[in-house]
Every structure is written in structure tokens, then in C-alpha cells.
Amino acid sequence: EAQVTQNPRYLITVTGKKLTVTCSQNMNHEYMSWYRQDPGLGLRQIYYSMNVEVTDKGDVPEGYKVSRKEKRNFPLILESPSPNQTSLYFCASGRTGQETQYFGPGTRLLVL
């Protein structure tokens, strides 16, 4: 089954404790992206990657890091989480040149 998977689905952590949210897709997509969803703000792009070893900032990259060492994986790293990073995070992927993106199920993060 073609899908985007994220882990964990739910996470409670404390300020300053480094964490990684994994994202994996099995559709051989070149493009991958991370979004955060906050009430009243919709989805905002954090980082995106056009292909392996090619990443770039989205609209709200502060406090986040990403890497793209393999085509299928695009982890989101919070080196020192803060409460304002409490949010619902979505990973998405797509084929280069096609605008449709496929979304993972989301990771709900609470930073205390």
C-alpha cells in the first residue's frame, strides 16, 4: 500500500530534550516536506526537500532541522524543543513536477 508513515504519532516531552520525528514514504517520491498545523493558522511549511541531500527552509523553519540521506526518509529534528513548538506535525511527499502531495497521519507533539 502506498503511504507516508510517521512515528511517533503522539509525543509528550519537556523543554530542551532533543527529539526526532521520523517520516518515511514508499512511493519513490523525490519531494518531501514537513508542515505544522495550529488552530486558526492552517498548515505552515517548516522545511522541504526536492531530493536526496537537497533541503531548504519553508515559512517557519526556526527551531527545526531536517536531513535527507535516503530518498524514502525525511526526519524532523527538534534540537531543543520549546512550548511554542507544541503542535500537530504532518509529513508529505510528492513526485517532482506534480503538485499533488500525499500526507502522513500526523504527529501530535506536546512540549511542557
Place this chain on the structure above:
Amino acid sequence: GDSVTQMEGPVTLSEEAFLTINCTYTATGYPSLFWYVQYPGEGLQLLLKATKADDKGSNKGFEATYRKETTSFHLEKGSVQVSDSAVYFCALSPNTGFQKLVFGTGTRLLVSP
């Protein structure tokens, strides 16, 4: 910059009622337009899209027409079902080649039996 404005929700309807969710956009050039749906506890799924003016996207009884003159892409369905209860997001892709999606804030639809 590019932006999408959606009507605030929640929209509360009875089963079989007519649905309209308004969406307007601001963009330079000729964006592609999308409606995504998010069912409870799930990720977003593409519902329909339109890539040029006057195109009509349709899927699962939902329709939306790309109106360049009014910069709108309103979502409609003639007869909603309880299973349509979800959050609906209007989005645009600026067609800059970077596959960026700009989302509206989402509209929650609640359909009661």
C-alpha cells in the same frame, strides 16, 4: 505574498443539506488550486483540484470551479452525509516549480443525522 482565505467554521448542517464552503485566494501568476480533507485523527487527503481558470474539479460528489475573475474556488456538494464530517482545507500551489502548498486555515464541517 500568496495567501488563501476560507470561511470560518464550524459549518453545521443536517444530512442531505446543500454545502458551500467559500475559498478565495491571492496569488501572482496562475496557481493551481486544491481542496484537501482531513477526517478525524487522520492526515490530509486530496479531495479535488483544478489547474487553470474555468476548470472544475470533482470527486465524491464535491465540486469546485476555478474562477479567476473572482479569485475563488468554492467547494460545493448537493447533499451531504454524516460521513462528510471533517475539516476541509483550501490550498494553492504557486506554480513556481518548488511544489509549495499554501493552505487556508481550514473549515470544520459537522453533519448531523
